[in-house]
Amino acid sequence: MPSVPETIHLIQIGEQAGAGSTCSAALDDNPWLHDADHSYGPGASIDDPLPSDAPRQGVLPAEYRQASREELDLRIRAAKAALGERLVILGHFYQRDEVVKYADFVGDSFQLAQATKKTPNAEAIVFCGVHFMAETADMLSGPNQAVILPNLAAGCSMADMADLDAVEDCWEELTALFASDPGTPHLDSGDVGSQKLQPVIPVTYMNSSAALKAFCGRHGGVVCTSSNARSVLEWAFARGQRVLFFPDQHLGRNTAKAMGISLDQMPLWKPEVDLGGNTEQALRDSKVILWHGFCSVHKRFSVEQIAMARQRHPGVRVIVHPECTLEVVEASDENGSTDYIRKAIEAAPAGSIFAIGTEINLVQRLANDHPDKTIFCLDSIVCPCSTMYRIHPSYLAWVLEAFERGEVLNRITVDEATTSDARIALERMLALAPGKPVSAA
Ligand code: SF4
Numbered sequence: 001m002p003s004v005p006e007t008i009h010l011i012q013i014g015e016q017a018g019a020g021s022t023c024s025a026a027l028d029d030n031p032w033l034h035d036a037d038h039s040y041g042p043g044a045s046i047d048d049p050l051p052s053d054a055p056r057q058g059v060l061p062a063e064y065r066q067a068s069r070e071e072l073d074l075r076i077r078a079a080k081a082a083l084g085e086r087l088v089i090l091g092h093f094y095q096r097d098e099v100v101k102y103a104d105f106v107g108d109s110f111q112l113a114q115a116t117k118k119t120p121n122a123e124a125i126v127f128c129g130v131h132f133m134a135e136t137a138d139m140l141s142g143p144n145q146a147v148i149l150p151n152l153a154a155g156c157s158m159a160d161m162a163d164l165d166a167v168e169d170c171w172e173e174l175t176a177l178f179a180s181d182p183g184t185p186h187l188d189s190g191d192v193g194s195q196k197l198q199p200v201i202p203v204t205y206m207n208s209s210a211a212l213k214a215f216c217g218r219h220g221g222v223v224c225t226s227s228n229a230r231s232v233l234e235w236a237f238a239r240g241q242r243v244l245f246f247p248d249q250h251l252g253r254n255t256a257k258a259m260g261i262s263l264d265q266m267p268l269w270k271p272e273v274d275l276g277g278n279t280e281q282a283l284r285d286s287k288v289i290l291w292h293g294f295c296s297v298h299k300r301f302s303v304e305q306i307a308m309a310r311q312r313h314p315g316v317r318v319i320v321h322p323e324c325t326l327e328v329v330e331a332s333d334e335n336g337s338t339d340y341i342r343k344a345i346e347a348a349p350a351g352s353i354f355a356i357g358t359e360i361n362l363v364q365r366l367a368n369d370h371p372d373k374t375i376f377c378l379d380s381i382v383c384p385c386s387t388m389y390r391i392h393p394s395y396l397a398w399v400l401e402a403f404e405r406g407e408v409l410n411r412i413t414v415d416e417a418t419t420s421d422a423r424i425a426l427e428r429m430l431a432l433a434p435g436k437p438v439s440a441a
Contacts, residue, residue, distance in 0.1 A: 005096055055152040094384070096392075099128050116136070123145060130149075139422050162271075221236070254335065316354065345366055363375065
């Protein structure tokens with residue numbers, strides 16, 4: 001099966017069997033055309049506004065834009081060979097195959113965070129993922145290691161839906177509200193481990209800025225991933241009366257619902273309105289306050305797509321990512337992180353049929369890796385994570401050859417104070433083993 005970029009190209013020139021379609025006509029093989037855009041570029045998140053302070057990629061030199069695929073391949077391999085152990089390349093599961101094939105480690109954000117800590121001798125960690133992942137790698141790596149993001153425009157629309165100012169405003173409102181509750185300890189009372197519970201524990205999804213991870217470290221909170229969200233919420237409820245969960249409302253809702261928390265105990269916090277658009281009583285009665293954020297890619301999956309898959313493929317096993325909506329998770333057979341999905345497919349007998357609700361690059365790779373099984377994406381429209389898609393072999397060749405010359409391009413650094421606070425929340429996360437899948441059924 002062709003890779004996702006090859007599939008998109010075939011669709012665009014009208015040679016894709018079955019005449020598939022993409023979610024944007026601008027999903028082409030020239031991502032540099034969109035580096036200065038004010039949105040995230042073509043794809044599901046093109047309509048999400050890019051924050052004004054988001055990093056922008058400068059002009060990629062013409063020699064890399066114009067190089068053929070074969071030339072880029074030779075140059076990347078030569079640079080890798082010359083750099084040897086001075087270099088490690090990390091590739092996220094959602095990355096395009098044309099880049100993932102050069103990665104020394106491939107995994108989800110949790111596994112790549114762990115991989116960062118296992119490569120203390122590499123001088124350069126080239127992160128083929130998105131901005132928040134590179135920030136995490138910088139915070140977990142040594143002081144003499146440079147973390148490089150090949151294209152600075154590879155951000156994450158979900159991560160940008162919660163910024164530090166908005167979360168601090170929310171925290172102030174919650175502090176004021178719960179401080180006036182008789183018998184409720186004040187926020188930041190520092191009583192973790194004592195008999196008293198904090199009124200609110202902040203929990204940030206890995207898909208968030210370093211500043212928000214640091215916020216959680218400062219306020220007795222923790223980072224979670226889709227692999228360990230349930231374990232993290234159990235950890236938080238041992239320390240607090242309720243959780244403020246950001247930025248992904250869906251992961252928070254799906255996880256909490258699977259733990260038996262009712263939907264009316266999960267108010268949604270809209271950052272632009274007072275009390276997030278909730279009554280004081282709703283917040284007092286809450287168990288999980290959900291930030292109004294989402295993943296544009298996983299939001300595309302629908303109950304109708306699941307019904308269609310079941311009709312066309314009797315016996316199909318439907319597995320979706322917990323960033324999908326609650327309705328989709330409840331209509332699926334199972335849900336779990338990208339690593340959960342991968343392992344479920346590996347463990348299934350030959351002849352199994354899977355409809356998968358997660359990013360298309362991973363689904364297509366799984367289909368190629370398991371030719372004895374039928375594996376397809378729930379969404380028939382080809383719509384990759386448009387931010388991850390910004391990393392093209394041209395950018396990889398550019399940063400590798402520069403590093404070989406002694407030049408560090410696109411280095412992602414997080415200041416010391418932020419790193420120190422964020423590490424507290426990250427180390428708590430790394431200590432919590434992946435929990436049960438977030439089954440909302
Ligand atoms: S798939 Fe969604 S959450 Fe993941 S990096 Fe892309 S936009 Fe962000």
